[in-house]
Amino acid sequence: MKSARLVALVAAxxxxxxxxxxxxxxxxxxxxxxxxxxxxxGEQLRNGANLALEDINAxxxxxxxxxxLVVGDDACDPKQARATADRFVAQRVPFVMGHYxxxxxxxxxxxxxxxxxxxxxxxxxxxxxxxxxxxxxxxxCGRDDQQGAVAGxxxxxxxxxxxxxxxxxxxxxxxxxxxxxxKALNAAGITEVLNxxxxxxxxxxTALVSRMKAAEIDVVYVGGYHTEAGLILRQMRxxxxxxxxxxxxxxxxxxxASITGQHAEGVLMTFGPDPRNRPSAAEIVKKFKAKxxxxxxxxxxxxxxxxxxxxxxxxxxxxxxKKVAATIKAGKWNTVLGEISYDAKGxxxxxxxxxxxxxxxxxxxxLKK
Amino acid sequence: xxxFLQQLINGLALGSIYGLVAIGYTMVYGIIGMINFAHGDxxxxxxxxxxxxxLILVAIGVTAIPLALFLVLLIxxxxxxxxxxxxxxxAYRPLRGSFRLAPLISAIGMSIVLQNYVxxxxxxxxxxxxxxxxxxxxxxxxxxxxxxxxxxxxLLIIVTTFALMTGFSWLVASTSLGRDMRAxxxxxxxxxxxxxxxxxxISLTFLIGAALASVAGIMYLLYYGVIDxxxxxxxxxxxxxxxxxxxxxxLPGAMLGGLLIGLIETYWSAYFSVQYKxxxxxxxxxxxxxxxxxxxxxxxxxxxx
Numbered sequence: 007m008k009s010a011r012l013v014a015l016v017a018a019x020x021x022x023x024x025x026x027x028x029x030x031x032x033x034x035x036x037x038x039x040x041x042x043x044x045x046x047x048g049e050q051l052r053n054g055a056n057l058a059l060e061d062i063n064a065x066x067x068x069x070x071x072x073x074x075l076v077v078g079d080d081a082c083d084p085k086q087a088r089a090t091a092d093r094f095v096a097q098r099v100p101f102v103m104g105h106y107x108x109x110x111x112x113x114x115x116x117x118x119x120x121x122x123x124x125x126x127x128x129x130x131x132x133x134x135x136x137x138x139x140x141x142x143x144x145x146x147c148g149r150d151d152q153q154g155a156v157a158g159x160x161x162x163x164x165x166x167x168x169x170x171x172x173x174x175x176x177x178x179x180x181x182x183x184x185x186x187x188x189k190a191l192n193a194a195g196i197t198e199v200l201n202x203x204x205x206x207x208x209x210x211x212t213a214l215v216s217r218m219k220a221a222e223i224d225v226v227y228v229g230g231y232h233t234e235a236g237l238i239l240r241q242m243r244x245x246x247x248x249x250x251x252x253x254x255x256x257x258x259x260x261x262x263a264s265i266t267g268q269h270a271e272g273v274l275m276t277f278g279p280d281p282r283n284r285p286s287a288a289e290i291v292k293k294f295k296a297k298x299x300x301x302x303x304x305x306x307x308x309x310x311x312x313x314x315x316x317x318x319x320x321x322x323x324x325x326x327x328k329k330v331a332a333t334i335k336a337g338k339w340n341t342v343l344g345e346i347s348y349d350a351k352g353x354x355x356x357x358x359x360x361x362x363x364x365x366x367x368x369x370x371x372x373l374k375k
Numbered sequence: 376x377x378x379f380l381q382q383l384i385n386g387l388a389l390g391s392i393y394g395l396v397a398i399g400y401t402m403v404y405g406i407i408g409m410i411n412f413a414h415g416d417x418x419x420x421x422x423x424x425x426x427x428x429x430l431i432l433v434a435i436g437v438t439a440i441p442l443a444l445f446l447v448l449l450i451x452x453x454x455x456x457x458x459x460x461x462x463x464x465x466a467y468r469p470l471r472g473s474f475r476l477a478p479l480i481s482a483i484g485m486s487i488v489l490q491n492y493v494x495x496x497x498x499x500x501x502x503x504x505x506x507x508x509x510x511x512x513x514x515x516x517x518x519x520x521x522x523x524x525x526x527x528x529x530l531l532i533i534v535t536t537f538a539l540m541t542g543f544s545w546l547v548a549s550t551s552l553g554r555d556m557r558a559x560x561x562x563x564x565x566x567x568x569x570x571x572x573x574x575x576x577i578s579l580t581f582l583i584g585a586a587l588a589s590v591a592g593i594m595y596l597l598y599y600g601v602i603d604x605x606x607x608x609x610x611x612x613x614x615x616x617x618x619x620x621x622x623x624x625x626l627p628g629a630m631l632g633g634l635l636i637g638l639i640e641t642y643w644s645a646y647f648s649v650q651y652k653x654x655x656x657x658x659x660x661x662x663x664x665x666x667x668x669x670x671x672x673x674x675x676x677x678x679x680x
Contacts, residue, residue: 042605269506
């Protein structure tokens with residue numbers, strides 16, 4: 007008796023939750039690693055989405071409706087990403103910003119494609135994401151084939167005759183990026199001395215570091231995320247190595263410097279031109295700073311993802327994901343990152359990666375050419 | 376040659392941490408014949424307490440590193456052993472005498488509780504500690520391109536581990552508490568009949584195991600500088616493997632197993648491939664267990680009826 011009443015109550019509450027807000031609000035999602043060792047990047051995505059949402063709602067919402075944000079946590083785990091995606095599909099959200107890790111974005115995008123959800127990733131750079139001819143995949147960031155080409159060229163130009171090692175973490179992102187960099191480096195006529203893979207989540211790299219020391223490696227390129235790259239750097243310095251570390255966009259978080267301490271100085275990474283310096287972003291950067299948030303890394307990319315979607319929905323006159331996707335591909339969008347337009351695959355048409363250098367105070371800045 | 380020695384040092388430092396954690400597994404198994412699956416998480420709790428203690432000490436102005444280290448060691452050992460005691464009191468003592476699987480399940484439950492508790496209390500992000508113990512010593516320079524070096528932190532880990540190991544062996548071999556522990560190990564019921572306070576002895580065993588785990592946690596924190604609520608799982612699995620490899624129930628076996636696992640991983644990474652180091656470590660475990668089912672130093676178990 008008691009349990010029957012409880013069931014009825016829960017069912018009624020569920021019904022209310024499912025139908026209630028749908029008339030007045032549009033629910034959209036943001037997904038990324040909100041827990042786990044890459045949680046600092048999930049926070050960037052969430053911060054960017056939250057402020058963009060506030061700003062759009064303050065300006066009257068989308069199609070005269072207020073937006074509501076649901077946060078999904080994939081912990082950078084492909085299985086959990088798929089489960090998060092299925093949940094968003096069940097909630098019938100028309101649009102998801104995310105995910106962060108390429109290995110999460112790719113399986114999630116298949117669930118979104120079947121479930122009629124538009125996906126714009128602010129951060130997943132693996133080429134496969136947009137190469138599968140899915141209707142719903144877009145990204146605001148660049149691709150690893152471009153990023154790897156820039157990194158490979160930089161290594162070839164600046165470290166001629168030096169011994170280079172390439173490491174990767176076997177993840178979709180890390181292995182893909184390391185491979186692209188290796189290709190570009192080899193094309194420039196330089197062969198790396200050491201090519202090794204480690205496992206995501208490893209903490210002890212002392213054996214690998216001694217191995218690089220014995221091979222007298224001058225430069226190490228890491229295709230992987232900031233926690234492992236930070237530990238590799240720290241353990242190299244512990245063993246007295248002066249080797250320069252270079253990595254990709256997954257280093258773009260202050261937490262990298264808190265792992266390495268003062269050793270972060272001189273670390274190189276490739277990333278899009280710093281969006282915080284763009285004139286189009288000045289006002290929004292000020293808003294973030296007023297909230298005590300430094301909009302570093304992918305924060306502004308996430309802001310831009312929501313801007314693009316909101317503008318495209320207004321132009322289409324509906325949130326129907328397939329129609330909005332077609333609109334996005336056809337138009338030009340004013341965002342915090344400047345004007346963005348898309349090719350048929352869902353990649354942005356203007357792509358540029360630049361090389362950054364970390365400083366001893368734990369910040370990073372573009373390297374002047 | 377230099378390369379081999381350098382990797383030996385790396386392997387010893389890693390193996391020492393595994394060994395310290397493995398002692399906790401082996402002691403509890405020795406006394407009550409149960410795998411304490413929450414032990415890896417006690418290690419993680421120890422690392423977090425140490426981190427918080429460091430931050431508090433810095434906040435109140437204790438910045439001399441040797442003094443801070445000593446205080447952190449005291450605080451972490453004290454608080455972590457309280458956790459160890461509480462785990463035994465809450466999850467294992469009420470189940471003593473019930474069927475064998477019951478405490479095993481409650482141990483796994485305790486492990487989940489501790490992980491989630493730390494995740495909720497401390498957040499899910501990684502916590503970092505900047506390098507505190509720095510500096511390297513050159514111990515062998517033959518004029519070749521590679522010199523053998525040991526960093527202060529590696530030295531600290533290896534020395535602390537061997538000191539604790541020696542002290543602890545003495546405790547078990549020549550104190551009255553050690554005698555009680557050995558008595559409980561042989562036959563819990565008989566020991567109780569002869570006047571050994573078995574509950575107290577078992578509690579103390581958990582306490583000491585947790586204190587050792589907290590030392591391992593501090594070493595881990597100082598060595599790697601990055602901890603999160605999940606580190607107890609991997610460390611626990613490795614240390615458990617070490618305890619089984621060395622012969623579960625045997626103290627020197629746990630230490631030997633820890634060092635072996637550390638050395639296998641390191642040498643495999645050094646001469647073959649980094650990505651298959653875990654495969655190598657576990658393959659050797661399987662081979663050893665096929666030929667020596669009780670581990671390297673384990674005694675063959677007589678089935679009690």
